[in-house]
Amino acid sequence: MRRPTGRTDVPAPSRLPPAWRAQVAAIRDDHTSGAAALTAQAVAALGALAAWLADSSSGVDTARPTALVRAAVEELAAAQPVMAPLRRLGWAVLTAAGSQAAAAFIAAMQTHQEQAAIHAAVLLPSQAAVLTHSASSTVEAALRRAYAAGRLAHVTCLEARPLCEGRTLAQRLAAAGIPTTLAVDALAARLVGDADAVLVGGDTVAPGGLINKAGTAALALAARACRVPVYAVCPSEKLLPRLPRTRRPAPQRRGFAVPDRAQPPEEVLAGPLPGVAVANYYFDRTPLHYLTAVVTEAGPLSPSEVRSRASGILPPSQGWVQAKP
Numbered sequence: 001m002r003r004p005t006g007r008t009d010v011p012a013p014s015r016l017p018p019a020w021r022a023q024v025a026a027i028r029d030d031h032t033s034g035a036a037a038l039t040a041q042a043v044a045a046l047g048a049l050a051a052w053l054a055d056s057s058s059g060v061d062t063a064r065p066t067a068l069v070r071a072a073v074e075e076l077a078a079a080q081p082v083m084a085p086l087r088r089l090g091w092a093v094l095t096a097a098g099s100q101a102a103a104a105f106i107a108a109m110q111t112h113q114e115q116a117a118i119h120a121a122v123l124l125p126s127q128a129a130v131l132t133h134s135a136s137s138t139v140e141a142a143l144r145r146a147y148a149a150g151r152l153a154h155v156t157c158l159e160a161r162p163l164c165e166g167r168t169l170a171q172r173l174a175a176a177g178i179p180t181t182l183a184v185d186a187l188a189a190r191l192v193g194d195a196d197a198v199l200v201g202g203d204t205v206a207p208g209g210l211i212n213k214a215g216t217a218a219l220a221l222a223a224r225a226c227r228v229p230v231y232a233v234c235p236s237e238k239l240l241p242r243l244p245r246t247r248r249p250a251p252q253r254r255g256f257a258v259p260d261r262a263q264p265p266e267e268v269l270a271g272p273l274p275g276v277a278v279a280n281y282y283f284d285r286t287p288l289h290y291l292t293a294v295v296t297e298a299g300p301l302s303p304s305e306v307r308s309r310a311s312g313i314l315p316p317s318q319g320w321v322q323a324k325p
Helices: 018-028 035-054 066-079 084-095 101-123 137-148 165-175 185-192 216-225 303-311
Strands: 128-133 152-158 180-183 197-200 204-206 209-213 230-233 283-286 293-296 299-301
Touching (some): 018 066, 035 101, 066 084, 101 230, 101 293, 128 137, 128 216, 137 165, 137 197, 137 230, 152 165, 152 185, 165 180, 180 185, 185 216, 197 216, 204 303, 209 216, 293 303
Parallel strands (some): 128 152, 128 197, 152 180, 230 293
Antiparallel strands (some): 204 209
């Protein structure tokens, strides 16, 4: 959400308490948790902030706390700019009449995750082989349901380097008794032809595409070439009317890039190589037409349906419209 030029109602960052700063920093520096877990952390942080605002000893003019809340939700969105639920949570807080908006948002999101997982599980053919990338809690729930129902025979998890969230998912699935293979990301194109379906999660779904862990776009391209269906399993809280943008002017981005920040080169190379720069980014953009469907709590939505629903969401400054599920 871009801040209009000349606004004076947003206070200086120092007005927010140190405890809030620590919680936002923890969210910003968490590179392994998914959007659902980060949203839960954000809800807890907003609850603590609300308690601080209500405390007469905080020194805040409680008659006009809106500017502080606006500053807080903008900081949350900036902490993980590609995580749509953090922005949607902020919008819900800004437009709600009561103080329970954050708790209601996360409760609805959790319910929607469960419903999306149910819909995704029944999309799989009997005894399916599934290929997935990175680690989505909603995808994991769908896989567990499908296996319990006899619809899943095997899962292949791509590592999702450099932090290898896929390795952690593989461990959890294997511990649940699901036959699981772990593969390096570079094998995606080779392995996808043996899969009956690709299931991935997502951090943002917008008319401009799906933002998910880097490697998703290449996997979707390979799956499309092999005519393997690709499903992004996401609750509707991950829908945004447009892809995230940087606050500063940047060159026009083409292809599959997103405006995320470069990550530490030490995650890729233990030590520097003379004359060698390291490109380390966590996310990429998959165009919606590379996906078979986005599976929400309403069931599978075609790319055109996703564009329509996402475009109908407006931030508070433009008048709030609740997204359809």
